[in-house]
Amino acid sequence: TDALNQRLSTMQQQILSRTRLQPIIERLGLYKDQVANKAPMEDLVAQMRKSITVTTVKSVGTSRQNEVPGFTIAFESDHARTAQLVCAEILSMFIDENIKLRAQAADSTTEFLQKQVEEAKRKLDEKDQRVAEFKRRYLGQLPGQEQSNMNILMGLSQQLEAVSQLLTRTHQDKTYAESLLAQQVAAWEASQQGSNPQTLETQLTALQNQLITLEARYTPDHPDVTKMKADIAQLKNKIDEANATTTRTSRPTRTKPRWPSSMSLRRSSNCEARSTSTK
Incomplete structure (x- = not known):
């Protein structure tokens, strides 16, 4: 499919670069004669790149939903074992690169979805704020609030x-x-x-x-x-x-009668006698 071809093209640019192929040449001992003759590494990498062929294959499956796209890797060498090892190395790098690209795509998708969620939440908060402001402004005037208002009034x-x-x-x-x-x-x-x-x-x-x-x-x-x-x-x-x-306190008390003394009586008699003689 077009998506697979595009993904393979992207991976080939990474995998068939010198930084990826030179370690394979050195590890597997490829092109020993050229190395002995001190051939430039750039030439060896270019020769190995020409020997590698990546081809997409038709999708396998009985229906469109079950189709599984794929590709083949080939390497030209005088020794079958060497070709097998190189293909295994290249295939491993394709798998790793594919996983890396899928992870990057997943991260990009996650980041995109996260931004979409944040944007949707921001818009929802704005709408909630506008609705709340509308309710505060027209409190008691909205349809369906009559019973609520009556309950508040009764309380x-x-x-x-x-x-x-x-x-x-x-x-x-x-x-x-x-x-x-x-x-x-x-x-x-x-x-x-x-x-x-x-x-x-x-x-x-x-x-x-x-x-x-x-x-x-x-x-x-x-x-x-x-x-x-x-x-x-x-x-x-x-x-x-x-x-x-x-x-x-208010009850009367009895007092003894006071009688004139005998001297007073005698004085009175003398006075009376003197008065008589004078007459």
Whole structure:
């Protein structure tokens, strides 16, 4: 075939060069007489090159798909053994050169395909980037995104509802904390005014209001509820003690009657007698 002829021509240029044929001449001892007569090596190489014939043969096979192209190598020599050895050397070089050319072709093909793959990948990346940019620019406006947009909207609505509920609970907790703080401040200010039963009653009312609030938020066994009940009981005892002290202080005490002394009585009698005699 034309491809085989072209490949053979390329290989012959390499194999039939002086650098390839001279080692064969020296190794096999060819042209001993000419070498003895000191014939130039260039002449010996040219003579050997003329003695070598490379011919392509018809393809072997029953169909075009099974055809196997080939070639023959011939070398003219006076000795059959020498011709056989030279043909073996030339054939070995053709095989090696063919493998080398095929490897180079494979490398070239691989490099070409690699470049094609890289170019295709570059174009694909550019298209992907353009598609992504298009989607970003027209997000939510593309066909088939209605359901996705609805799902996103529902998710955002649920998040908004959760945040609103959290805000409401936080506001309630803030109001409760402010109320509790105000009651505690009032109770503290009242406690600084002494142990007046009226002041203690005010503290008791504040604590009872706090207890109502705590019982509405916690169970009866909650530590805050238990402590508040204990504080109320302690304050009630304090109120009872204060009331008892006030009662004892306000009760009237009996005092002995004061009688005028005898000297005062006698002085009064003398005064009366003196007054009578004067009359």
